Amino acid sequence: MILTVTLNTALDITYRVPALTPHASHRVTEVTERPGGKGLNVARVLAALGHDVTVAGFAGGDTGRSLHERLAEAPHLTDALTPVDGATRRTLAVVDSATGDTTQLNEPGPLISPAEWAAFLDSYEELTRRPGTAAVALCGSLPPGVPVGAYALLVRAARAAGVPVLLDTSGEPLRRGVAARPDMVKPNADELAELTGSHEPSRATRDARRRGAHAVIASLGAEGLLAVTPDGSWQAAPPVRVHGNPTGAGDSAVAGLLSALAEDLPWPDRLARAVALSAATVAAPVAGEFDRATYEDVLGRVTVRGDG
Ligand SMILES: Nc1ncnc2c1ncn2[C@@H]1O[C@H](COP(=O)(O)OP(=O)(O)OP(=O)(O)O)[C@@H](O)[C@H]1O
Numbered sequence: 001m002i003l004t005v006t007l008n009t010a011l012d013i014t015y016r017v018p019a020l021t022p023h024a025s026h027r028v029t030e031v032t033e034r035p036g037g038k039g040l041n042v043a044r045v046l047a048a049l050g051h052d053v054t055v056a057g058f059a060g061g062d063t064g065r066s067l068h069e070r071l072a073e074a075p076h077l078t079d080a081l082t083p084v085d086g087a088t089r090r091t092l093a094v095v096d097s098a099t100g101d102t103t104q105l106n107e108p109g110p111l112i113s114p115a116e117w118a119a120f121l122d123s124y125e126e127l128t129r130r131p132g133t134a135a136v137a138l139c140g141s142l143p144p145g146v147p148v149g150a151y152a153l154l155v156r157a158a159r160a161a162g163v164p165v166l167l168d169t170s171g172e173p174l175r176r177g178v179a180a181r182p183d184m185v186k187p188n189a190d191e192l193a194e195l196t197g198s199h200e201p202s203r204a205t206r207d208a209r210r211r212g213a214h215a216v217i218a219s220l221g222a223e224g225l226l227a228v229t230p231d232g233s234w235q236a237a238p239p240v241r242v243h244g245n246p247t248g249a250g251d252s253a254v255a256g257l258l259s260a261l262a263e264d265l266p267w268p269d270r271l272a273r274a275v276a277l278s279a280a281t282v283a284a285p286v287a288g289e290f291d292r293a294t295y296e297d298v299l300g301r302v303t304v305r306g307d308g
Pocket residue numbers: 187188189218219220221222223224225238240241242243246247248249250251253274275276278279282
């Protein structure tokens with residue numbers, strides 16, 4: 001079983017409009033609603049690959065109920081979200097059909113009380129220590145009320161339980177989480193630059209390792225992934241730039257890395273899978289889904305270069 005943690009779950013709403021123009025009124029041509037937040041996207045992709053996955057985090061209010069209902073329909077997925085009084089947030093992605101560009105609006109999320117945080121920690125401890133837990137992914141922003149050092153605490157607890165842990169977040173929670181020495185961290189280019197102060201990916205990736213992460217897998221948009229690990233360094237790139245909605249591409253990369261880790265595959269195969277899955281997510285209309293034909297087509301054509 002792979003455990004994904006989404007402290008700030010969301011009901012993701014995607015609007016498609018013919019062209020997005022500031023100050024103008026728009027007709028929405030398509031609306032989709034999905035359980036979201038990065039860890040839930042990771043979980044859906046893992047489940048679609050046939051891995052058993054448990055989702056932890058918080059859910060509350062009408063939006064939280066909707067999350068529970070939809071998660072109950074997903075095969076291979078166990079809902080272990082901790083109930084909270086506040087309502088789970090909504091996020092809005094507006095896709096411009098003319099350019100393919102996406103504009104993202106994320107609500108802050110509900111206020112988590114000290115008692116709710118303590119209840120989550122109990123559940124997390126139990127899940128990480130359960131026999132058969134193969135890996136943990138800690139994903140996304142923190143809702144108000146959750147301490148800024150939350151991920152550092154969760155990284156240390158996973159390591160104490162002997163479970164490999166991957167961190168995918170930003171800002172101060174990322175800085176503190178990295179210092180707690182996670183097995184893997186997956187920043188995008190902006191997150192990496194903010195963490196290290198360097199806009200040069202290979203220098204920044206090495207710097208992020210010095211700050212504590214055992215392996216750093218930086219996602220660089222259509223250029224693919226740059227991984228610096230204890231076993232070697234690799235660059236993995238898709239054969240072509242895919243046009244579509246990139247929301248959730250990073251989450252699919254995380255799902256690729258974790259599923260291949262759970263299957264004991266070597267780094268080049270993990271990276272190839274992550275790149276192919278994330279390209280296939282750009283080709284799918286909403287986050288947390290991937291286009292299987294694109295995945296299978298791209299998988300054999302990913303270039304992996306390195307010294308491992
Ligand atoms: N246009 C594209 N064509 C092909 N692959 C892409 C494209 N954009 C992104 N990818 C793949 O998706 C991965 C993740 O993308 P990105 O670096 O934008 O991550 P991210 O910012 O964490 O994503 P998000 O927050 O939207 O989930 C990249 O490393 C790459 O493999």
